Amino acid sequence: MVRLRAVGEHGREDKNTSKTFCINDNIDVLIEILKRLDDKSIGVAACVCRLWCALTRNDALWEHLCFRQLSPPPEGVRTVVAALGGYRRLYTVCVKPVLTRLRKMKSGGEMWTRHEVELSLSLFCVDYYERLFLAGGGGGGGRIAGDAPPSSLMFLCKAVNV
Amino acid sequence: MKREHMSHDNFSSSGSCSSSTKPQMWTCDADDELFAVLGYSVKPSDMADVAQKIEHLEQVMCSVEKDGLSQLASDTTHYNPSDLSSWLESMISGLNTTPDFDSGVNSSAQMVVDSDFGSDLTAIPGKAVYPNPREKPPSPAKKLKLSAPETESSESIVMVDSQENGIRLVHSLMACAEAVQKENFKLAEALVKNIGFLAVSQAGAMRKVATYFAEALARRIYRLYPTNQDSAFTDLLQMHFYETCPYLKFAHFTANQAILESFAGRDRVHVVDFSMKQGMQWPPLLQALALRPGGPPRFRLTAVGPPSTDNTDQLQEIGRKLGQLAESINVEFEYRGLVANSLADLNAALLDRREGETVAVNSIFDLHPLLARPGAIEAVLRVVTEVKPAIFTVVEQEANHNGSVFSDRFTEALHYYSTLFDSLESCGGGSDEDRVMSEIYLGRQICNVVACDGADRVERHETLAQWRRRLGAAGFEAVHIGSNAHKQVSMLLELFGGGDGYRVEEKHGCLMLGWHTRPLFATSAWRLAS
Numbered sequence: 164m165v166r167l168r169a170v171g172e173h174g175r176e177d178k179n180t181s182k183t184f185c186i187n188d189n190i191d192v193l194i195e196i197l198k199r200l201d202d203k204s205i206g207v208a209a210c211v212c213r214l215w216c217a218l219t220r221n222d223a224l225w226e227h228l229c230f231r232q233l234s235p236p237p238e239g240v241r242t243v244v245a246a247l248g249g250y251r252r253l254y255t256v257c258v259k260p261v262l263t264r265l266r267k268m269k270s271g272g273e274m275w276t277r278h279e280v281e282l283s284l285s286l287f288c289v290d291y292y293e294r295l296f297l298a299g300g301g302g303g304g305g306r307i308a309g310d311a312p313p314s315s316l317m318f319l320c321k322a323v324n325v
Numbered sequence: 326m327k328r329e330h331m332s333h334d335n336f337s338s339s340g341s342c343s344s345s346t347k348p349q350m351w352t353c354d355a356d357d358e359l360f361a362v363l364g365y366s367v368k369p370s371d372m373a374d375v376a377q378k379i380e381h382l383e384q385v386m387c388s389v390e391k392d393g394l395s396q397l398a399s400d401t402t403h404y405n406p407s408d409l410s411s412w413l414e415s416m417i418s419g420l421n422t423t424p425d426f427d428s429g430v431n432s433s434a435q436m437v438v439d440s441d442f443g444s445d446l447t448a449i450p451g452k453a454v455y456p457n458p459r460e461k462p463p464s465p466a467k468k469l470k471l472s473a474p475e476t477e478s479s480e481s482i483v484m485v486d487s488q489e490n491g492i493r494l495v496h497s498l499m500a501c502a503e504a505v506q507k508e509n510f511k512l513a514e515a516l517v518k519n520i521g522f523l524a525v526s527q528a529g530a531m532r533k534v535a536t537y538f539a540e541a542l543a544r545r546i547y548r549l550y551p552t553n554q555d556s557a558f559t560d561l562l563q564m565h566f567y568e569t570c571p572y573l574k575f576a577h578f579t580a581n582q583a584i585l586e587s588f589a590g591r592d593r594v595h596v597v598d599f600s601m602k603q604g605m606q607w608p609p610l611l612q613a614l615a616l617r618p619g620g621p622p623r624f625r626l627t628a629v630g631p632p633s634t635d636n637t638d639q640l641q642e643i644g645r646k647l648g649q650l651a652e653s654i655n656v657e658f659e660y661r662g663l664v665a666n667s668l669a670d671l672n673a674a675l676l677d678r679r680e681g682e683t684v685a686v687n688s689i690f691d692l693h694p695l696l697a698r699p700g701a702i703e704a705v706l707r708v709v710t711e712v713k714p715a716i717f718t719v720v721e722q723e724a725n726h727n728g729s730v731f732s733d734r735f736t737e738a739l740h741y742y743s744t745l746f747d748s749l750e751s752c753g754g755g756s757d758e759d760r761v762m763s764e765i766y767l768g769r770q771i772c773n774v775v776a777c778d779g780a781d782r783v784e785r786h787e788t789l790a791q792w793r794r795r796l797g798a799a800g801f802e803a804v805h806i807g808s809n810a811h812k813q814v815s816m817l818l819e820l821f822g823g824g825d826g827y828r829v830e831e832k833h834g835c836l837m838l839g840w841h842t843r844p845l846f847a848t849s850a851w852r853l854a855s
Contacts, residue, residue, distance in 0.1 A: 238616075238618075239616055239620075242654070242655065243612060243615050243616055246653035246655075247612075247653070247654070260820070264820055265816065265820070278812050279816065281613070282813055282816050282817060284612055285613065288608040288611070289605065289608055289609060291650065292604075292605070292608040292646070292647075292650055295646050295649060295650065
């Protein structure tokens with residue numbers, strides 16, 4: 164985990180030396196740095212200040228995280244993923260469990276395979292559809308247990324007994 | 326065990342009575358039937374003695390616990406549990422060294438007999454305790470480890486969990502099926518009661534399976550046939566089944582992959598779905614089509630479903646939601662819902678085949694109910710050929726539950742559902758409510774296979790080989806389901822974490838999903854033979 168420290172603007176009383184570097188003034192640099200973090204670090208970074216929190220919610224960051232290891236990111240995925248709930252949700256709901264669980268089984272290989280991507284996207288779509296069902300409410304169609312969260316993907320959250 | 330009245334019909338397989346016409350069983354010196362069922366050889370004449378000794382033992386153990394002489398209350402070993410009388414003697418003589426033996430009634434532990442033994446027996450008033458070995462004894466000839474019953478619990482411990490009982494249970498189930506087959510209903514009735522007791526002594530999947538089969542057998546014997554299944558409730562149960570285990574997901578993903586591959590390069594596609602239910606199959610297909618190179622095609626979906634029992638238009642609702650999904654991912658979507666009581670009522674004109682469209686027909690567990698009515702399956706297959714599909718995906722249970730001989734059907738079903746329940750126990754998906762509902766879902770199928778007949782028996786599963794023959798005769802040839810589907814499904818199963826339990830097999834181009842060595846579901850794809 165990478166540790167970052169935001170340098171406060173009012174650290175020193177030296178008003179002459181305006182060379183004090185403040186990362187919050189250089190958002191593009193900040194974004195570049197955040198892009199290279201792993202998910203836990205992004206979470207921690209989100210707790211630093213409001214600006215950082217807003218930046219970490221930017222979907223582009225999560226897109227980068229999802230498809231970092233896939234050399235050409237798949238085309239057209241962005242619109243679809245955006246429509247289905249965004250990359251941040253894709254990561255938390257599908258990508259992370261898929262990667263961690265499948266990595267455990269395989270010995271090496273950092274690259275996503277095409278199949279893993281497809282599977283994650285399929286499961287993500289199922290998740291979206293289930294949420295649609297709940298949003299539709301109790302009247303007509305849908306499941307009776309309206310207040311339970313969609314559990315079709317619960318198997319991804321449960322601890323795997325290997 | 327006090328016996329108020331012993332029906333002369335109740336003779337057990339282990340009894341040595343010559344005929345069943347004697348009104349009082351205890352005049353002939355056979356082993357007590359219920360103890361015999363559990364593996365203990367106790368003569369009725371000894372019964373009062375045994376009961377007294379058990380009470381005695383219970384009191385001694387209670388008082389021993391209180392005194393903190395815990396080593397006596399913990400693991401004791403003895404030999405030959407089938408001889409209950411002498412075992413108790415040895416126990417009591419071993420414990421008799423304690424001076425403060427309290428022969429008074431110990432009212433702190435009020436025992437309640439846990440299971441219902443039926444009308445023939447009432448529990449001995451007071452405390453009746455059955456030995457409760459905590460671990461499974463390997464065989465009766467070896468040592469039986471007995472740990473102390475929990476004295477602070479007020480329920481009686483009745484379970485005698487031994488492998489012997491498991492085997493006995495399976496044999497009783499088969500014997501009962503044979504009896505029903507031969508229409509020997511009196512014997513069948515007695516056996517069903519036995520099975521009830523034995524089932525209670527088991528644990529986990531075996532217990533549930535045995536209970537469902539026993540209930541189904543009882544229904545068949547007493548002719549209490551289950552009423553018509555409410556399709557909305559069955560759909561709900563199937564949703565829970567979808568969430569708990571990967572079988573339905575396997576079905577959907579493999580069928581979708583086959584359909585996706587057959588739609589390659591086409592820009593107008595039409596899917597006819599016989600198994601709409603909640604429409605869970607189509608979102609991933611829509612998403613895959615949206616992301617395919619070259620962009621999504623124009624997608625038309627015709628869903629066939631049964632009439633809904635409440636006033637809502639279930640099919641339209643689902644169509645609307647799918648439309649919403651399709652719209653958000655920019656896939657042109659057209660939907661039509663067809664309500665039909667049975668698939669055999671369809672005709673090709675209703676399906677509205679249009680020029681230039683590539684058609685796919687999908688059926689998940691919807692072909693086997695057609696076998697209940699003569700001519701229905703042929704009619705439906707004819708309709709499918711008239712639509713001229715590029716691909717016809719069929720997912721069915723891989724089992725032969727449609728044989729003409731009842732006992733064969735029964736045996737097949739017993740093995741099949743035991744495996745299925747086993748896998749449910751081990752796989753982790755879904756909540757407890759989901760799992761219970763899935764079990765009910767399967768239980769209803771069991772009931773239908775065993776208890777019903779004629780047009781009511783709709784769970785007429787057949788094996789892939791049988792379907793291959795039928796579909797071949799109707800003019801279809803098999804399409805190989807590619808390796809992409811296989812890889813995707815293997816990954817999906819890894820995610821499910823049933824350990825190494827799930828197995829995907831490929832057989833003549835069709836994919837089968839099973840638990841350990843037993844295949845349970847098969848996906849196959851077909852096209853019109855040229």
